[in-house]
Amino acid sequence: MEKFIAILFSLIFAFACSSQMVVKNKSDGQTQHSLKTEFRKIVNINYLLYLPDDYDSKDKVPLLLFLHGAGERGNDLQLVKKHGPPKLIDEGKKFPFMVVSPQCPLNQRWDTDDLIALLDYIVNNYKVDKNRIYVTGLSMGGNGTWRLAAKIPERLAAIIPICGWGDLFEVCMIGKLPVWAFHGAKDPVVPVKASEDLVERLKACGGNAKLTIYPDAEHDAWTETYNNPEIYEWLLKQSLEDRK
Numbered sequence: 001m002e003k004f005i006a007i008l009f010s011l012i013f014a015f016a017c018s019s020q021m022v023v024k025n026k027s028d029g030q031t032q033h034s035l036k037t038e039f040r041k042i043v044n045i046n047y048l049l050y051l052p053d054d055y056d057s058k059d060k061v062p063l064l065l066f067l068h069g070a071g072e073r074g075n076d077l078q079l080v081k082k083h084g085p086p087k088l089i090d091e092g093k094k095f096p097f098m099v100v101s102p103q104c105p106l107n108q109r110w111d112t113d114d115l116i117a118l119l120d121y122i123v124n125n126y127k128v129d130k131n132r133i134y135v136t137g138l139s140m141g142g143n144g145t146w147r148l149a150a151k152i153p154e155r156l157a158a159i160i161p162i163c164g165w166g167d168l169f170e171v172c173m174i175g176k177l178p179v180w181a182f183h184g185a186k187d188p189v190v191p192v193k194a195s196e197d198l199v200e201r202l203k204a205c206g207g208n209a210k211l212t213i214y215p216d217a218e219h220d221a222w223t224e225t226y227n228n229p230e231i232y233e234w235l236l237k238q239s240l241e242d243r244k
Contacts, residue, residue, distance in 0.1 A: 047102035048077055048080055048101040051126075063128045063129070064099045065100050065119065066084050067110055067136070068101070068141050069137075069139035069141050070109075073106045074103065084136070109140060112148050116148075119133070131240040132157050133155060133157055134158050136231075138222040139164065139189070139222075142190075153177045156177055156240075158235055159177065162183070162221050163222065164190065165194035176207060177208065181212070182212050182225045185214060186216065186217065186218045189218075199211040
């Protein structure tokens, strides 16, 4: 019996050793590689374009990129005129800057790469003041504004995200880009805490952000904001040259 037990323990020990060796061999079998390649993407995006009355007489003009909310997605550009600057322009309002208002495809959210491609095209084909490119958006567009700013903060002069949300880690990538956020205190769709947390986090990272909360507003924090001439005056005061 003792001999049998000794043999059994020997077999168990041998099995354990061989198992460890297999794991070790598997680990040793990993090899190091690196990949350097080029990734191309076809961008297909529809947009509204507004040029200020004095565009032809100017060497360059500021640019405002407007990102609509989830309800205006699709392939009908008339939907984009439902809110924000496109609505005001449709009603006859004049702006001192170029306004580009793209439409997000149905059942999608804003793709930052698509928006960057659109910005590149506009900058390369129109008289854009590269030091004064602004972004604003509402709800889903507010989220798109936060994300785009984190991706290309060095290209933007200021942003105005309205009732949006974002990534608390990613937001620090915005750096000192001026931010003026807006939110309704009673928002049942995107809680006001979403904007509060982002602004607080950005400030903690040394950013330049402020938040206006409408105490009685629900999700629609955009109508009052876009009707306020102060936001456009504030935007035009911001320039990349101020951060150099």
